Amino acid sequence: MSSHNPIPDILNRTNLAHDKKLAAKAQSLFQQATAKVPSVSFRNAGNAMAVACIQLACEALHHPFQPALPPHSLATCSATTYSNILQAIRQRLGIQLALNFESLAVMFGCTTVLSQCDGLWTTFQERYLRALSAAQANAVKIELEKPVWRGATFWVCCKAIGIRINKLQLLSKCACGPADLNRPIKTIEEHCEAELTLLKKEVNKQNAADGPARAVRKRKKKDTEAAEVEDNMSKVMQNKEEGEDRENEKRRKEEVVEEGAERELEAVDKPEKRKRGWPKDSVKGKGKGVEMEEEEMEENGKEKEKGKGKGKGKRKEKEEGKENEKGKAKAEGEVPTKGELGADTADYARSGGMVDLPSSGIVSMIPHQSYKSTKRYVEYLTWREETIQRLKNVTGAAEG
Structure with a gap:
């Protein structure tokens, strides 16, 4: 040790x-x-x-x-x-375990079997000792004081009534092994067979008497469960219908948005027309470039009406063609339209259709004033001339 x-x-x-x-x-x-x-x-x-x-x-x-x-x-x-x-x-x-039926019943939670256990234990002792001689009876009395016998009686009684208990816990409480517990169980079942049969019949009779009430409780429980299942199914179906309604509403909104977008695209693709507030002189003074551009836009509008159902690909190609043509017109020095300038009608009319296009990135922020008359633009021209002259001088010096 x-x-x-x-x-x-x-x-x-x-x-x-x-x-x-x-x-x-x-x-x-x-x-x-x-x-x-x-x-x-x-x-x-x-x-x-x-x-x-x-x-x-x-x-x-x-x-x-x-x-x-x-x-x-x-x-x-x-x-x-x-x-x-x-x-x-x-x-x-020399330690003896003090085990009784009360402690076992409390331990396993079945205190209703105490009277049956006491009656079965008394009957077993009388019959078991009666079959022995006087000398054997004295030795058996000492043997019956061991806790394993009371544990075996408790196990047999619970089994007859129909109560299940944990055998491993019973073995631990009795402080014995499985073989030590099985021998007393078999001995008690042999000597108390009639009592155990009568106990089983009483339990079955009581269960039969309680059968209708138990059946009513089971029926109520089943009805309650069925009602709960039906309620759950109705809730599921309701949620499903609400989800479908939300999806349909969402789909309708998307369709409305798509239709609005298509209408906006169609409005953008339509050729610009002269509005009522424009002076005739300004329209006449636009020059040939503007007249050619309006003719091209009218032709493009006619072609679009003819091929309206051919899809968005041709529309995209037309838009790219328009942008290329407008870029060429600007490169050639043609006067841009009112929509390209982004100016209001009064500015466009005041300039007589002839507005200077900014080429240096300097744009006048003062209304009704050309950027060429600004101080910054004049300074820019001075700096440009000086820079060109300086580069020429440097180049000439390098060549000389």
């Missing part, structure tokens, strides 16, 4: 270190077990003795032992190995 004392560590892991009395009891049991139990029993389970001593101390002080992990996990061994070690410590130290 190692000299290390694992009791404080296990108490911390099980959240029991605050109880000084429990810690002292567990430490005392650990010292006794170390002296009386052979170390060979703990060869494959290093913490089994410490965990078992803490569990026995909890039982002696009526303190609940409910760790987060199962006891065999704390002991780093299997459940069977831990059960055998716990039983060996009990035998070596």
